[in-house]
Amino acid sequence: MPNLIERQRHIIDFTLSSLLRRKGKNCALLLVYTLIVFILASVLFFTHALKREAALLLNEAPEIIVQRTLAGRYQTIPIAWSDRILKINGVISVRPRLWGYHFDSAFKANYTLTVPAGNPPQQGSIDIGSGISMMRGANRGDIIAFTGHDGIPRSFKIRNILEHESQLLANDLILLSEEDYRDFTGIPADQATDLALRVRNSREYGIIAEKITRIYPDTRPIVRTEILRTYDALFGWRSGLLIVIFSAAILAFVIFAWEKATGLSAEERREIGILKAVGWETSDILLMKFWEGTVISLTAFLVGIILAYLHVFFTSSALFAPVLKGWSTLYPAFPLTPFLDLGQVATLFFLTVVPYTITTIVPSWRAATIDPDAVMR
Amino acid sequence: MILHPGILALFLSSLLISLMTIYAASCGFMILRRWDIDSGSELQLALERRTCLISSIASYLLALQLLSLFLFIQTADSISHLFVGAMCAVGTLTVNSFGYPTLLLKVLNFILAGLWLILNHADNRGYDYPLIRAKYLLLLIMAPFILTETVVQCIYFTGLKPDIITSCCGTLFSQGSRGIASEILAIPTAPMKILFYSCMAATLAAGARLFLKGKGSYIFAIMSGVTFVISIASIISFISLYFYEMPSHHCPFCILQKEYGYVGYPLYALMSLGTITGLGVGLLQPFRKKETLGMIIPAIQRKLAAVSLFSFFIYTLIASWPILFSSFNLKG
Numbered sequence: 233m234p235n236l237i238e239r240q241r242h243i244i245d246f247t248l249s250s251l252l253r254r255k256g257k258n259c260a261l262l263l264v265y266t267l268i269v270f271i272l273a274s275v276l277f278f279t280h281a282l283k284r285e286a287a288l289l290l291n292e293a294p295e296i297i298v299q300r301t302l303a304g305r306y307q308t309i310p311i312a313w314s315d316r317i318l319k320i321n322g323v324i325s326v327r328p329r330l331w332g333y334h335f336d337s338a339f340k341a342n343y344t345l346t347v348p349a350g351n352p353p354q355q356g357s358i359d360i361g362s363g364i365s366m367m368r369g370a371n372r373g374d375i376i377a378f379t380g381h382d383g384i385p386r387s388f389k390i391r392n393i394l395e396h397e398s399q400l401l402a403n404d405l406i407l408l409s410e411e412d413y414r415d416f417t418g419i420p421a422d423q424a425t426d427l428a429l430r431v432r433n434s435r436e437y438g439i440i441a442e443k444i445t446r447i448y449p450d451t452r453p454i455v456r457t458e459i460l461r462t463y464d465a466l467f468g469w470r471s472g473l474l475i476v477i478f479s480a481a482i483l484a485f486v487i488f489a490w491e492k493a494t495g496l497s498a499e500e501r502r503e504i505g506i507l508k509a510v511g512w513e514t515s516d517i518l519l520m521k522f523w524e525g526t527v528i529s530l531t532a533f534l535v536g537i538i539l540a541y542l543h544v545f546f547t548s549s550a551l552f553a554p555v556l557k558g559w560s561t562l563y564p565a566f567p568l569t570p571f572l573d574l575g576q577v578a579t580l581f582f583l584t585v586v587p588y589t590i591t592t593i594v595p596s597w598r599a600a601t602i603d604p605d606a607v608m609r
Numbered sequence: 610m611i612l613h614p615g616i617l618a619l620f621l622s623s624l625l626i627s628l629m630t631i632y633a634a635s636c637g638f639m640i641l642r643r644w645d646i647d648s649g650s651e652l653q654l655a656l657e658r659r660t661c662l663i664s665s666i667a668s669y670l671l672a673l674q675l676l677s678l679f680l681f682i683q684t685a686d687s688i689s690h691l692f693v694g695a696m697c698a699v700g701t702l703t704v705n706s707f708g709y710p711t712l713l714l715k716v717l718n719f720i721l722a723g724l725w726l727i728l729n730h731a732d733n734r735g736y737d738y739p740l741i742r743a744k745y746l747l748l749l750i751m752a753p754f755i756l757t758e759t760v761v762q763c764i765y766f767t768g769l770k771p772d773i774i775t776s777c778c779g780t781l782f783s784q785g786s787r788g789i790a791s792e793i794l795a796i797p798t799a800p801m802k803i804l805f806y807s808c809m810a811a812t813l814a815a816g817a818r819l820f821l822k823g824k825g826s827y828i829f830a831i832m833s834g835v836t837f838v839i840s841i842a843s844i845i846s847f848i849s850l851y852f853y854e855m856p857s858h859h860c861p862f863c864i865l866q867k868e869y870g871y872v873g874y875p876l877y878a879l880m881s882l883g884t885i886t887g888l889g890v891g892l893l894q895p896f897r898k899k900e901t902l903g904m905i906i907p908a909i910q911r912k913l914a915a916v917s918l919f920s921f922f923i924y925t926l927i928a929s930w931p932i933l934f935s936s937f938n939l940k941g
Contacts, residue, residue, distance in 0.1 A: 458772070461772060580618075
């Protein structure tokens with residue numbers, strides 16, 4: 233056993249020194265390889281982090297949301313409907329929610345308006361997110377004006393600046409009272425945006441949703457787990473799509489690697505010839521080539537992953553964020569929670585190291601079967 | 610079809626594995642037909658060189674097969690919440706009827722590749738390629754299985770349709786669309802425990818006999834195969850329960866997760882190592898009569914038996930650890 237390890241150690245030693253002798257050629261390969269790993273790893277890490285963020289946010293979402301549709305389009309829902317829905321067994325509470333978006337043409341920004349469930353601001357005053365506060369230069373106690381649905385501006389006093397732990401949630405948020413909301417958006421007094429249901433038993437979601445659609449056929453109940461699933465599929469699909477696009481780059485890289493591995497220089501051929509002449513066997517040369525590939529792959533793989541990690545979790549994925557996030561680009565930079573998972577690393581390995589390794593098998597074998605007399609003559 | 614990165618990686622690896630297999634099998638076919646060790650023709654020389662390539666392809670194949678097996682389970686697990694009712698990989702694999710066949714084929718191909726490497730190792734030890742025909746016959750047997758795996762996996766993945774919200778309706782589509790069995794039917798615990806430990810004891814005894822006296826290689830090989838099946842059944846039936854500390858969660862895949870300290874990886878790795886080396890002992894037995902291998906094969910068999918014994922033993926230790934030392938108890 234110690235003998236076996238010694239043998240491998242010597243071969244690795246030899247491989248490293250021979251790699252270092254050809255710095256230029258190997259550096260170019262390493263650079264391209266690292267870049268490929270970096271790009272793919274960034275895509276995977278970023279979408280995964282977004283998925284987690286979405287899951288964390290949705291943890292506190294209501295179990296079932298009931299929306300109303302009219303001719304397939306989304307509509308406000310009559311508040312009176314909540315009484316009948318509350319009578320369904322298993323529904324703990326029904327809360328009509330009021331929320332929507334507002335486009336501020338002066339600042340070219342989209343705000344989210346919400347009437348909070350608990351502790352709403354008094355009529356005439358609002359709470360705003362830190363992003364709006366920064367953009368409009370408004371602080372606590374200031375008066376701020378927004379244009380309502382009828383074109384008439386309304387002014388509000390700022391009660392609070394929201395410092396939420398999740399930037400994603402609170403940055404563009406405006407909290408206001410129900411009266412102000414109805415006046416501002418023009419939504420009638422007996423209507424709500426949707427109904428939020430609390431249901432304790434997760435096994436009853438489906439049945440309750442079915443009962444609701446039976447009572448009110450024009451409603452569309454959305455279960456929380458469905459939202460999670462949809463987000464997940466969406467992000468998974470996005471990263472998959474990017475990988476498919478980048479597969480052209482992978483292919484180019486594989487061709488590059490093939491080219492590098494096949495195009496042995498005269499010097500390399502001579503080296504192999506001499507090695508064989510002094511008693512190395514074909515299997516030894518193959519072993520050497522194996523270690524060569526391992527050294528290059530491992531270096532590129534690790535460096536690529538580390539760079540991608542820094543890119544995604546420390547610079548918030550500056551390069552890909554616009555493509556992958558996909559929703560309102562008004563959202564500010566928000567730090568993602570660092571997370572690395574075994575499946576991602578394995579996926580990455582299959583997408584980069586495996587194609588590289590496989591393309592180099594045949595060239596390595598060709599190199600290893602060179603006849604010593606043919607090259608040294 | 611879900612455009613999930615893991616699925617794409619599996620597609621790619623299957624494709625590459627299949628290409629390598631086709632290449633290796635065509636070379637193997639050539640070798641089977643034209644191999645003549647006494648000839649000094651150019652063809653024979655080229656074929657001899659090619660065997661070297663094939664064995665390095667096969668060793669990469671084995672490594673890839675092992676990795677892709679784990680990636681397959683991992684991917685199935687990570688997309689499980691896309692399907693209503695699926696809690697982990699078990700649910701995802703039952704979404705359509707090609708999930709489990711893919712898994713089985715992956716396991717089978719991994720074992721076959723391992724056996725091939727053992728045969729190859731023995732062949733390389735004899736100077737006149739004594740096992741060349743057997744080796745390439747096995748390769749030709751393996752090839753259809755590997756290609757089938759690629760096809761079945763492709764059908765499985767393309768048949769996956771996630772239950773997500775569509776623009777027209779929410780819950781209506783997902784509810785009652787199908788009932789996924791999120792748990793596996795398991796054999797009762799008590800008899801399975803007796804069966805597992807007695808089977809393991811018998812295998813270890815057969816292995817020890819082979820190691821010490823050099824007898825009973827077929828019995829040991831058969832016992833290794835039986836142990837493999839019983840070990841998997843035991844993981845489902847009771848071993849996993851002790852790791853989950855839950856009396857009703859019979860899942861062979863969740864022990865691969867972080868929550869359980871990735872304990873599944875050493876368990877499955879040891880189990881397959883023990884099985885492959887154990888089966889390898891039996892595979893080599895008929896070639897003992899070959900002249901050039903007369904002395905070599907018994908030595909290899911002893912080594913294989915030692916590896917197999919060691920793996921099964923450590924496997925049993927890890928599996929028994931929580932049974933003996935955790936506070937979790939299955940007896941009411």
